[in-house]
Structure formats: structure tokens, C-alpha cells
Amino acid sequence: MGFPALSDSFRLSRLGNAKHVASCVLDTDTYNEVDDQFALAYAMLAKDKVSLEAVYAAPFHNNRSTGPEDGMVKSYEEIFRVAEKIAPVPEGFVFEGSRSWLKDNGGKPVESPAARDLVKKAMARSDQDEPLYVLTIGAPTNVASALLMEPEIVKKIVIVWLGGQPLEWPTAREFNLFQDIAASQVLFDSGVPLMQIPCTNVAEHLRVSLPFLDTYLAGSSALGDYLTDIVHKYTNDPFCWSKVIWDISAVAWLVNPGWFSTTITQSPILNDNFTYSHGAQRHLYRVATHLNRDAIFRDLFTLIRG
Numbered sequence: 001m002g003f004p005a006l007s008d009s010f011r012l013s014r015l016g017n018a019k020h021v022a023s024c025v026l027d028t029d030t031y032n033e034v035d036d037q038f039a040l041a042y043a044m045l046a047k048d049k050v051s052l053e054a055v056y057a058a059p060f061h062n063n064r065s066t067g068p069e070d071g072m073v074k075s076y077e078e079i080f081r082v083a084e085k086i087a088p089v090p091e092g093f094v095f096e097g098s099r100s101w102l103k104d105n106g107g108k109p110v111e112s113p114a115a116r117d118l119v120k121k122a123m124a125r126s127d128q129d130e131p132l133y134v135l136t137i138g139a140p141t142n143v144a145s146a147l148l149m150e151p152e153i154v155k156k157i158v159i160v161w162l163g164g165q166p167l168e169w170p171t172a173r174e175f176n177l178f179q180d181i182a183a184s185q186v187l188f189d190s191g192v193p194l195m196q197i198p199c200t201n202v203a204e205h206l207r208v209s210l211p212f213l214d215t216y217l218a219g220s221s222a223l224g225d226y227l228t229d230i231v232h233k234y235t236n237d238p239f240c241w242s243k244v245i246w247d248i249s250a251v252a253w254l255v256n257p258g259w260f261s262t263t264i265t266q267s268p269i270l271n272d273n274f275t276y277s278h279g280a281q282r283h284l285y286r287v288a289t290h291l292n293r294d295a296i297f298r299d300l301f302t303l304i305r306g
Contacts (some may be wrong), residue, residue: 014193029060029138056114058138109145122153144183203246
């Protein structure tokens, strides 16, 4: 399926800093680990920088689910458990997502309430509006499906994706990317304005230990206690252990792009064997190369502590 051709100048204008409070949606495999819960809380609490319009449950499959559909349903339920500790959840705020993976990168989308809502919200924006930011912190099945349903949304949105590995890495393989490689290929190939936050050497700096959480988060609020508790339950061997809370990076980039070092380069070709190829004629995109771990956690924990 063809996508509208965007100029690199338009694309780069969209990949600059948001001029006002950024309208966004969050696409999250919330029950996959324990980091999406922190990201959801961040997106809901950072109201002076972020206006969260909807949350989409993304599919996942690991030892916490029996398959992508089960992962999506468990994520949908977890969204409510977290969100309700912050504020009552209005009707039409949380949407179920894809129940299967995308079968190929140019074919039929996976229908879901989440994908349909993303198309609806994106297409409601005029050409003069600032873009809708799509914070994607799981397998991008819902988002890729929306792009395939209505290619015109490439003109209306900016995708901020926590996924993949740095371009110089010998493999692109990473959980969000390899869960649905066809959907990941759509992100790189569609020409949509894309900000990628790789995991190795970038988002992986966003680590917490149990003593860190017990000192700065536990006892601060019902939300703080819940987030601390799920991380405690995540390990049976806490000695010298830390947990990466990398999904908060997508929200943090909207809150303060100054916490990130990024570069503009050609969007890579994502091969079926989970490697990147590079071509000089590819469209431009933005990729993160470093982030300020301490500033991000200070901001997030301040919000959670109230």
C-alpha cells in the first residue's frame, strides 16, 4: 500500500519540539513487564506538557501471556488498575487493541477499536493543527494497522517509538520490534515522522533498584506503592539487581526533549532477519543516542509523589 509522499522539510518540522502542550495517545503492552505502568502514570500526570487523549492496549506474548490476544487483554485490564489510582477513567479513554500480529508489512491491517480510534483522532486534525503524538511503547501492531487503514494519517501524526536497537548495533532485535516485525517495518517504511528511542545504550540507562524505589517512591501515594510493589514482585533475587523502566523514555521526550541527545539520519531498512540496511535515498527520521536518566526520574517521581 502506498503512503503520501512527505518532504523531509515537512517531516523535520514535525520532529522538532512541540510548541504547546502536546496532544498524544499512548499505545502500551501494559502487563508485559512493570515499566509500562510507570509510563502510563507519567503520561497522565505530566499535564503541563502532555494532554493524553486515549490509551491503547497493545498485544504481547511472553511468559506473562499465552499469546498476543491474551497479552492485549491483560494489558487492557492493567491500564485500568493503574489509571484508576490517578483519576476516574472516563468512557472512551481506553481501547482494546489488536488480537493478532500483522501478517505482512504491506497488506491487511489488524482491525481493532484502538486502530480505528487512532485513525479517527488523527483525521479529525486540520492541516494547521499541531500533530497528534503517538507514543508507542510496545509492539506497534495497533499503530501500523492504523497507518495501513488510512495512509493519510502520516500527515497528521508523529510516532515516538521505544523499540529496536541503535543503528550501529549488529542486530535490530529487541522485544517490541521482533514481536511484530511486519508492523515495525511499516514504521520505518511509511515515511511517517518518526522518533525512535533504541534500547541498548540509550533507554536502558533508565534503571531503578528496589532500595531506590523504597526510598523515593514507596509510601508517597497509592500509585507510588503500587508501582513499587509490582517491581518488588518482578524478581526473586534482588541482590545487586536493577530493573529497566525504559518505556518512560517516550513520554519524557515529549515532556522535555532537552533531556535527550538525538540525530537526524536516513530511516533504516529493517530486514526480515532483524538487521538494518542503510540507503542514502531513504527519508529522514530522528533517533535518540543518549538521555539524562536522573532528570527523567526526578521529574516522574516528583509528579507521583505529588
